[in-house]
Amino acid sequence: MASNINLRIIIIVLAFLNVSYIGIEVIKNNIRVPFLTVGELPQAIYFKLERLNLVTSFLEFCIASCLICGILFVVYQQRGNIKLFIGGIVAILFVLIIASFLVSMFFNAPLGNLMQQFLSQIAILILFGFYVLLAPIFKKKTVFES
Numbered sequence: 001m002a003s004n005i006n007l008r009i010i011i012i013v014l015a016f017l018n019v020s021y022i023g024i025e026v027i028k029n030n031i032r033v034p035f036l037t038v039g040e041l042p043q044a045i046y047f048k049l050e051r052l053n054l055v056t057s058f059l060e061f062c063i064a065s066c067l068i069c070g071i072l073f074v075v076y077q078q079r080g081n082i083k084l085f086i087g088g089i090v091a092i093l094f095v096l097i098i099a100s101f102l103v104s105m106f107f108n109a110p111l112g113n114l115m116q117q118f119l120s121q122i123a124i125l126i127l128f129g130f131y132v133l134l135a136p137i138f139k140k141k142t143v144f145e146s
Contacts, residue, residue, distance in 0.1 A: 007081055008068040012089045014063060014121075018096050021059045021117045022103060028052045029109040056117075064120045071128050082132060089125060093118060 035041050040051070067089070074085045087138055100114040 007085050014066055014093050017063045024056050025113045026107050026109050060117050067124050
C-alpha cells in the first residue's frame with residue numbers, strides 16, 4: 001500500500017510541475033503580447049522574460065528528473081507496479097495535453113510553447129516502454145515479476 005502512495009506522490013508532483021510550466025508560459029505570453037505591435041521589447045521586459053525562460057528551463061529539467069527518478073523507483077523497488085505507473089503518467093499527460101489545447105484557445109498562448117515540456121516526457125516513456133518490452137528477452141526474470 002505504501003508503494004502505491006509513493007507512486008501517487010510522484011505522479012502528483014509531475015502533474016504540479018507540468019501545470020506550473022503551463023502557467024508560466026501563459027504569463028510569458030501575457031507579458032510579451034502588448035509589445036508585439038511595437039516590435040521591440042524594453043530592456044526591463046526582456047530581462048523579466050529571460051528570467052521566466054530560466055524558470056521554465058529549470059522546470060523542464062525537474063520534470064524529466066522526476067520522471068526518471070519515478071521510473072528508477074518503479075524498476076528497482078516496485079516491479080509489480082510498472083503498469084500502474086505507466087498508466088498514471090499516460091493519463092496525466094493526456095489530461096494535460098488536452099488542458100494545453102484549451103489554455104491555448106482561451107489565453108491565446110502559443111500551443112507549441114505549452115506543449116514543449118511533454119516531448120521529453122513522451123520520449124522518456126517510449127524508451128521506458130522499450131525497456132519493459134525488451135527486458136524479458138534479455139533476462140530470465142521479467143520486469144513484471146515481484
